[in-house]
Amino acid sequence: MSIVTREAYAEAFREVTGRPLVKLTPPNGRPDSEIIFEMLALNGVVAGDDHLPRFLDALAGSFAARRRRLAKDGRMMPGARDALKAVARLDGVVQSVLTGTIKSNAVHKLTAFGLDKHVDFEIGGYGEEVYPKATLLQVAQGRAKRKHGAAFDGGNTVMIGDSARDAQAAKIAGVAMIGIASGRSLPAELREAGADVVLPDLSNPSEVVAAVAGLTSPARAPGRSPAGHGSP
Template structure:
């Protein structure tokens, strides 16, 4: 179904890794290859993602591997990472996995009145597209209005960038009242709180449900396996008549 600009009044932004897909094995191999291309040395240790943007992961990875970061490192590393990841695109579905319920949740949300879905990810855009295409999840995502790690902003700022892009494309204003971020880490929760969105946290990553609740998520779900529950949560958070008082 193609939504007209006038019909769009809800923005749902998805974190990618450990929320929709898990391709950590391929990601580590791509990072190791990119590290070697940029520094000429093997990567001994990769910094943990923890819901952070690519720029933070790259700088920490350089530091813990004994490389003093210079101005040229970030753009070169981002370019190398896109190349090394694309070279491994055929491994994504084989060595990775779609998170349980992800496809049904995306499909069900696409039928909720006024919704456009995109991504808010610390990863770079090219890699986010490849990850979701590998599992045929891209058909429900408008990548044009997303926020991506190569833009070198904190996730909270990327959220506001995505809201601005959605406004420009669809003509509606997106605020905390009609934007929902779905992610799996306390950093995702912080991005929603500071960026201006309601937060649905899913305990499919490395954080427990209690940790996500303590971080301040509006709603915490164990996973995405109950698609109707996901839809109901988005509807509740974007409908003033049903929104909980916090």
């Protein structure tokens, strides 16, 4: 969890509960909605029906207030921008994001590093949606189908992620998976969890393009093939 995110959580917690945040919850690749519930419990707050929506609103506001610090205090995976740009050149590809971060904050993060230009945020899946990641991936496929008028399934969807949790979600959802061994999970862990291809990083765009092209086929009916990404 970055320093900007920690500060945003602390401010949102105080706004919603009226008390300071004492115990932080490790993200471990989980969605914001799950982190919020655990954070409330760890800090002795009995969650009511309104706690989650209020916390999500407060988190969005506190994060937005700090968005100008993201590029300075945050970190972009080497090669990410060039990889997105290269994959976008593939015929009929649409790229989106599948992340535990709430949508507004995900947009701020990607925009801060210039990664938003090749991402269709409308069809993504985000941390305010209380679904397991595999289900969220299928929700995103449904959004893509409604927007682009094509069937999105295991034959034309590939997920790119850097954790065994991402690989497991892709396997459950029945889609191809490209694992990025950036440090969150070892190459062997990614393969064991179900990754079809494992790359050391995103520094070689041609490798990423070849992997996406090799794992997908054209969507049925007029539309596009989605290349889905895991947490930014």
